[in-house]
Amino acid sequence: MEESDYTRKIYFVLLASFVILLGFLFKILSSVFLPVITAALIACVFAPIIQKINYKFKIPWTALAVIITSLLFIVILGISSLLISSATSIVADYPKYETRFLHIYKIVANNLGLTFDEGMGFIGNMWQHLKVREYIQGIVVTISSGIVSSGKNIFLVLILCLFNLIEYRMTNRKISYAFAAHAKGKILRVIRRIIMEIVHYLSIKTAISLLTGVLVFLVSMAFGLNYAILWGFLAFVMNFIPTFGSIFSCTITTIFAILQFYPNYPKSIIFLIIIILINFFIGNIIEPRVQGKNLGLSPFVIIVSLTLWGYIWGTVGMIIAVPMTVIIKIVCENISYLHPLAILLGNDPKQTKRDFQ
Numbered sequence: 001m002e003e004s005d006y007t008r009k010i011y012f013v014l015l016a017s018f019v020i021l022l023g024f025l026f027k028i029l030s031s032v033f034l035p036v037i038t039a040a041l042i043a044c045v046f047a048p049i050i051q052k053i054n055y056k057f058k059i060p061w062t063a064l065a066v067i068i069t070s071l072l073f074i075v076i077l078g079i080s081s082l083l084i085s086s087a088t089s090i091v092a093d094y095p096k097y098e099t100r101f102l103h104i105y106k107i108v109a110n111n112l113g114l115t116f117d118e119g120m121g122f123i124g125n126m127w128q129h130l131k132v133r134e135y136i137q138g139i140v141v142t143i144s145s146g147i148v149s150s151g152k153n154i155f156l157v158l159i160l161c162l163f164n165l166i167e168y169r170m171t172n173r174k175i176s177y178a179f180a181a182h183a184k185g186k187i188l189r190v191i192r193r194i195i196m197e198i199v200h201y202l203s204i205k206t207a208i209s210l211l212t213g214v215l216v217f218l219v220s221m222a223f224g225l226n227y228a229i230l231w232g233f234l235a236f237v238m239n240f241i242p243t244f245g246s247i248f249s250c251t252i253t254t255i256f257a258i259l260q261f262y263p264n265y266p267k268s269i270i271f272l273i274i275i276i277l278i279n280f281f282i283g284n285i286i287e288p289r290v291q292g293k294n295l296g297l298s299p300f301v302i303i304v305s306l307t308l309w310g311y312i313w314g315t316v317g318m319i320i321a322v323p324m325t326v327i328i329k330i331v332c333e334n335i336s337y338l339h340p341l342a343i344l345l346g347n348d349p350k351q352t353k354r355d356f357q
Contacts (some may be wrong), residue, residue, distance in 0.1 A: 069161055083233065190334050207290075231252075301345050
């Protein structure tokens with residue numbers, strides 16, 4: 001065996017061990033890594049905007065960074081207020097749906113052989129016969145802790161994003177001093193391409209998701225579905241998760257439509273068909289046309305990345321799975337030993353090979 005072949009095998013063994021270790025660290029220290037990486041991705045989107053405004057209007061960079069971060073905070077605060085208002089309304093309106101819940105539960109109980117007590121309401125039957133007390137208590141605790149944790153994480157992400165944006169203008173100078181001349185150009189080229197790909201993907205994805213959310217909101221309003229803002233927002237957020245996000249938002253929205261329109265099943269079915277058509281048309285016709293060239297990722301790799309990043313960081317991990325995988329692919333394209341991995345991650349081997357030149 002030649003020494004170069006032996007060295008290459010050792011290199012890949014060490015690399016695989018490092019990746020596995022890094023994955024466990026990401027999982028264990030998610031409270032540290034997730035806000036940092038999320039803030040970095042957000043900063044990558046807004047940094048070029050700040051750069052253009054700074055160049056054209058000569059507004060101080062730091063002031064623009066503060067303005068952008070403040071606007072993000074206001075938007076998040078407004079969305080949070082709407083969601084809290086919708087959740088409060090759902091709790092207040094529950095008595096309206098008690099009879100429908102009870103009737104549907106009776107049908108399910110009869111078909112599945114579950115116990116049903118005519119003298120009890122829906123909650124009573126669920127609580128008494130299905131023994132969901134422990135599950136409900138666990139869900140309440142999880143939601144309560146999740147709300148508090150989300151508030152802290154959002155504030156931390158905004159602070160980190162602000163400092164990322166402020167530091168961005170020093171990136172070229174730091175790399176120039178930190179690395180040798182022959183490596184500096186390649187590193188800067190990789191960073192620029194990563195930023196360009198992330199901005200391209202997230203900007204298009206945000207616009208497409210916003211269009212989906214608005215259409216779902218309008219359809220919900222047209223059908224008289226309560227809490228239309230909530231279903232529109234759910235469609236907007238879930239659309240960032242390829243394939244599975246749209247399925248989840250359609251399912252949740254349709255279940256609520258069935259409960260509200262019961263026993264008018266045709267109306268629920270028509271509503272479901274329209275929602276599916278919206279997601280199919282936007283996701284499979286409009287988005288590919290707007291995106292232009294794809295991100296060069298294999299569809300199978302995208303599904304695997306959703307699973308892995310979802311396991312590591314939950315829902316947020318699934319949302320940022322594609323940008324993270326794109327970053328990994330770009331890095332692999334610029335390291336000679338990792339060229340084969342970049343080809344495996346890519347969708348078109350010829351296109352991936354052109355990037356090596």
